[in-house]
Amino acid sequence: MVIEIFRNPEKYNKKQITLKGWVETFRSNKKIGFIELNDGSSVKNIQLVIKSDNKDFAILDELSIGSSIKVTGVIKHTPNSKQEFELVVDELKILKLAHKDYPIQKQLMNLETLREIPHVRHRTKYLRSVMLIRSSLSQNIHKYFTLKSFLNVHSPIITSNDGEGAGETFKVSSEAIENFFGNKKATLGVTGQLHAESYALGFGKVYTFAPTFRAENSNTKKHLAEFWMMEPEMAFYDLHETIQLADDMLKTVIKETLEDRKFEFEYLNEKSEGQLLEKINTYLNNELVKLDYSKAIEILKKYSDKFINNDLHFGVDLATEHERFICEEVIKGPVAIINYPKDIKAFYMHQNEDGKTVAAFDLLVPGIGEMIGGSQRECDYDKLLNRVTQLGIDKEDLDWYLNLRRWGDVQSSGFGLGFERLVMYVTGAENIRDTIPYPRTVNNLRM
Amino acid sequence: MVIEIFRNPEKYNKKQITLKGWVETFRSNKKIGFIELNDGSSVKNIQLVIKSDNKDFAILDELSIGSSIKVTGVIKHTPNSKQEFELVVDELKILKLAHKDYPIQKQLMNLETLREIPHVRHRTKYLRSVMLIRSSLSQNIHKYFTLKSFLNVHSPIITSNDGEGAGETFKVSSEAIENFFGNKKATLGVTGQLHAESYALGFGKVYTFAPTFRAENSNTKKHLAEFWMMEPEMAFYDLHETIQLADDMLKTVIKETLEDRKFEFEYLNEKSEGQLLEKINTYLNNELVKLDYSKAIEILKKYSDKFINNDLHFGVDLATEHERFICEEVIKGPVAIINYPKDIKAFYMHQNEDGKTVAAFDLLVPGIGEMIGGSQRECDYDKLLNRVTQLGIDKEDLDWYLNLRRWGDVQSSGFGLGFERLVMYVTGAENIRDTIPYPRTVNNLRM
Numbered sequence: 001m002v003i004e005i006f007r008n009p010e011k012y013n014k015k016q017i018t019l020k021g022w023v024e025t026f027r028s029n030k031k032i033g034f035i036e037l038n039d040g041s042s043v044k045n046i047q048l049v050i051k052s053d054n055k056d057f058a059i060l061d062e063l064s065i066g067s068s069i070k071v072t073g074v075i076k077h078t079p080n081s082k083q084e085f086e087l088v089v090d091e092l093k094i095l096k097l098a099h100k101d102y103p104i105q106k107q108l109m110n111l112e113t114l115r116e117i118p119h120v121r122h123r124t125k126y127l128r129s130v131m132l133i134r135s136s137l138s139q140n141i142h143k144y145f146t147l148k149s150f151l152n153v154h155s156p157i158i159t160s161n162d163g164e165g166a167g168e169t170f171k172v173s174s175e176a177i178e179n180f181f182g183n184k185k186a187t188l189g190v191t192g193q194l195h196a197e198s199y200a201l202g203f204g205k206v207y208t209f210a211p212t213f214r215a216e217n218s219n220t221k222k223h224l225a226e227f228w229m230m231e232p233e234m235a236f237y238d239l240h241e242t243i244q245l246a247d248d249m250l251k252t253v254i255k256e257t258l259e260d261r262k263f264e265f266e267y268l269n270e271k272s273e274g275q276l277l278e279k280i281n282t283y284l285n286n287e288l289v290k291l292d293y294s295k296a297i298e299i300l301k302k303y304s305d306k307f308i309n310n311d312l313h314f315g316v317d318l319a320t321e322h323e324r325f326i327c328e329e330v331i332k333g334p335v336a337i338i339n340y341p342k343d344i345k346a347f348y349m350h351q352n353e354d355g356k357t358v359a360a361f362d363l364l365v366p367g368i369g370e371m372i373g374g375s376q377r378e379c380d381y382d383k384l385l386n387r388v389t390q391l392g393i394d395k396e397d398l399d400w401y402l403n404l405r406r407w408g409d410v411q412s413s414g415f416g417l418g419f420e421r422l423v424m425y426v427t428g429a430e431n432i433r434d435t436i437p438y439p440r441t442v443n444n445l446r447m
Numbered sequence: 448m449v450i451e452i453f454r455n456p457e458k459y460n461k462k463q464i465t466l467k468g469w470v471e472t473f474r475s476n477k478k479i480g481f482i483e484l485n486d487g488s489s490v491k492n493i494q495l496v497i498k499s500d501n502k503d504f505a506i507l508d509e510l511s512i513g514s515s516i517k518v519t520g521v522i523k524h525t526p527n528s529k530q531e532f533e534l535v536v537d538e539l540k541i542l543k544l545a546h547k548d549y550p551i552q553k554q555l556m557n558l559e560t561l562r563e564i565p566h567v568r569h570r571t572k573y574l575r576s577v578m579l580i581r582s583s584l585s586q587n588i589h590k591y592f593t594l595k596s597f598l599n600v601h602s603p604i605i606t607s608n609d610g611e612g613a614g615e616t617f618k619v620s621s622e623a624i625e626n627f628f629g630n631k632k633a634t635l636g637v638t639g640q641l642h643a644e645s646y647a648l649g650f651g652k653v654y655t656f657a658p659t660f661r662a663e664n665s666n667t668k669k670h671l672a673e674f675w676m677m678e679p680e681m682a683f684y685d686l687h688e689t690i691q692l693a694d695d696m697l698k699t700v701i702k703e704t705l706e707d708r709k710f711e712f713e714y715l716n717e718k719s720e721g722q723l724l725e726k727i728n729t730y731l732n733n734e735l736v737k738l739d740y741s742k743a744i745e746i747l748k749k750y751s752d753k754f755i756n757n758d759l760h761f762g763v764d765l766a767t768e769h770e771r772f773i774c775e776e777v778i779k780g781p782v783a784i785i786n787y788p789k790d791i792k793a794f795y796m797h798q799n800e801d802g803k804t805v806a807a808f809d810l811l812v813p814g815i816g817e818m819i820g821g822s823q824r825e826c827d828y829d830k831l832l833n834r835v836t837q838l839g840i841d842k843e844d845l846d847w848y849l850n851l852r853r854w855g856d857v858q859s860s861g862f863g864l865g866f867e868r869l870v871m872y873v874t875g876a877e878n879i880r881d882t883i884p885y886p887r888t889v890n891n892l893r894m
Contacts, residue, residue: 001596020683022649022855040650041596066855096826096857119645119847120854128649135599142589149448149488152582156885157658158673160892170619172635174662181892188619195885195894198566202469203487211604211657215621226605236467379543400566400894407567408469408513410543438603438642445607445628447642447847
């Protein structure tokens with residue numbers, strides 16, 4: 001694979017190798033031809049050089065962008081020239097010509113146009129880089145939890161409970177069989193957390209990493225109707241141990257991905273004029289600070305003229321402008337805001353003794369704001385039932401969940417990481433639709 | 448964690464440690480008490496021994512099965528006694544008592560009853576073992592493909608194409624917003640393959656591992672409405688390279704899981720009177736044999752009186768009885784049946800030159816029959832279009848997919864592994880509902 005050549009220049013220099021891949025660009029004159037070949041192993045192309053005395057030189061006349069080719073030749077390592085490597089062609093073969101209407105051509109295309117063709121847009125340098133990083137992040141998340149002895153639990157996707165009591169859900173039905181699931185309303189899960197909690201009770205440490213769904217009518221750069229969530233849940237953990245885990249997980253996964261996808265980060269960093277890696281390193285090299293929600297409100301009040309939402313008092317939810325101000329201007333590094341007012345958080349969060357706040361946290365990161373949200377769970381049956389009743393949530397649907405508290409559930413904690421938010425953060429993508437292969441949003445279901 | 452003690456007896460012997468977990472059983476007399484503690488790290492319990500002169504001895508009077516406790520004591524390694532380890536209690540604390548109505552009690556419960564309580568059934572030895580093995584299989588699949596430089600692609604779940612042109616689909620809709628996805632019919636994907644193919648074209652080697660859905664009205668031991676599928680797709684691979692990969696992947700993942708979950712396999716093997724590991728080892732220690740479908744039919748014909756389905760001729764699909772006979776009685780090891788009649792296989796499979804068969808394979812394994820199905824894909828645009836038209840599949844919906852063939856797609860191949868089928872196979876589970884945390888089937892949507 002092409003990436004191996006860039007990783008081991010010494011090993012491949014002057015060796016003959018065979019590669020298969022796709023033509024990214026090509027040009028030629030009467031004496032010599034150049035082809036940029038990419039095989040998907042990284043954002044790096046390798047330049048093929050073919051001279052006019054080569055028996056396959058005429059192939060350049062038929063070639064088109066996007067065609068798949070097979071090439072054999074000798075690697076020439078030229079570290080001081082513009083191209084770090086060349087492959088001097090011995091033999092060139094077209095495997096499959098791409099028709100001239102192949103939509104990815106040499107000129108740059110804007111991301112909006114590319115969103116119309118999700119089945120080919122990853123064959124551009126930018127989307128290729130984003131998707132390679134996405135894959136590494138996913139694999140490093142599994143690696144992290146495997147090494148920490150977490151059980152990978154597959155929470156159900158089709159569910160009969162309305163997870164967080166928040167967010168519009170999609171309904172699931174069968175055309176052929178009426179009431180496929182009996183008299184139960186079947187929806188697509190908005191979270192795997194509640195089911196994961198039942199597995200933490202018994203297995204100790206578990207995580208889900210799976211698609212979740214929201215039928216929200218929002219056409220923004222930050223919303224998807226279908227997105228992946230990673231949700232760990234740990235028995236016996238308190239709020240502070242959970243924040244510690246969230247911080248360590250995120251930093252470890254990002255560091256390993258920076259190593260795995262060195263070339264893609266170089267490419268994206270150059271595009272951002274150095275800002276991308278600076279932003280990521282500010283996060284990685286700064287210790288996480290914990291800050292009480294009430295304290296955060298006090299601080300923000302002093303700067304209220306800086307904000308659009310400037311009615312700041314205990315009980316208001318923090319907007320992205322507040323979150324970013326706290327971590328970028330006040331703390332200048334990552335912050336976990338803790339102990340939020342209970343009225344702005346979910347019913348299952350542990351009620352603190354003050355009667356006003358819950359043991360919740362949001363992990364804020366410079367450059368994006370909230371990355372992770374989590375909490376210690378309320379494990380007192382009566383308190384939890386009380387809260388469910390207060391909020392008018394259907395108790396019957398959640399009976400199974402409430403019962404966990406009666407059956408040895410002393411305390412568990414967990415958090416959720418919206419995976420596409422993480423991809424946005426580390427790649428610098430401005431629109432979440434460019435971080436997932438086939439984005440689904442309101443009025444948008446391509447392919 | 449308890450598993451560490453069993454893995455490193457020397458290290459922990461005579462050391463004082465603290466554990467948190469749940470009470471599996473307990474008994475006591477006036478002089479001494481015994482508690483079986485499980486912390487979910489493995490199927491192994493550790494026996495706690497508490498003497499009557501211990502200040503916490505009275506706790507045994509209040510204790511109940513399922514309660515969470517915290518214990519500090521000294522490990523005693525006694526390899527020749529019934530209990531390999533004991534923990535002699537210094538301090539014992541109840542963290543949360545389980546109410547007496549906790550449904551998992553000491554007596555064995557049948558699996559059918561346990562299916563009614565998916566939120567607690569994993570707190571039995573059997574389901575705990577199955578779910579620990581399931582998690583290891585999942586993590587080892589990700590590890591295998593990560594090490595082989597495959598891209599982890601997240602194919603969409605909500606889709607507008609009817610994947611394989613086979614199987615009933617679930618419809619997705621929003622109650623709040625009519626026609627959420629415009630005029631497109633939105634369904635839950637029955638496969639991630641077609642989208643994965645678009646990513647193989649550009650990235651080379653990719654895999655999906657995600658939930659898939661079938662709205663089938665089947666109430667059998669082998670069917671689920673929601674199940675996980677693992678589907679790799681490789682550009683430039685032919686049928687034979689793909690079979691080689693399937694065999695290597697499956698054997699590697701199973702071997703690593705046998706090591707990771709040694710205690711759970713010991714437990715399940717004992718339950719099966721040694722048949723489980725014998726079956727798995729027959730698979731692992733035998734080389735895969737390839738057998739032409741036509742040849743298989745010829746062989747089966749000779750034994751037709753052994754089968755319920757005994758009308759055997761070119762064109763019939765093989766039933767499980769045939770598949771198992773071939774690998775258990777004829778080959779006595781794993782078999783890949785290749786080159787099936789095109790009329791019993793999916794439209795996207797590569798059409799062989801004989802005009803009758805396609806370059807498909809089913810990997811059959813002793814003890815279960817078909818485990819994996821795959822094929823080389825048809826990459827000739829005209830042939831593929833022809834087949835789509837012949838079968839009356841809506842061409843417009845698949846236009847994007849067909850176009851891949853016009854844009855450099857020389858050849859890709861891939862296969863699908865039904866993940867719960869794999870869990871059934873390696874655990875010996877007889878009902879697929881016992882291999883997934885919250886099974887969904889027709890008329891069954893618990894929690």
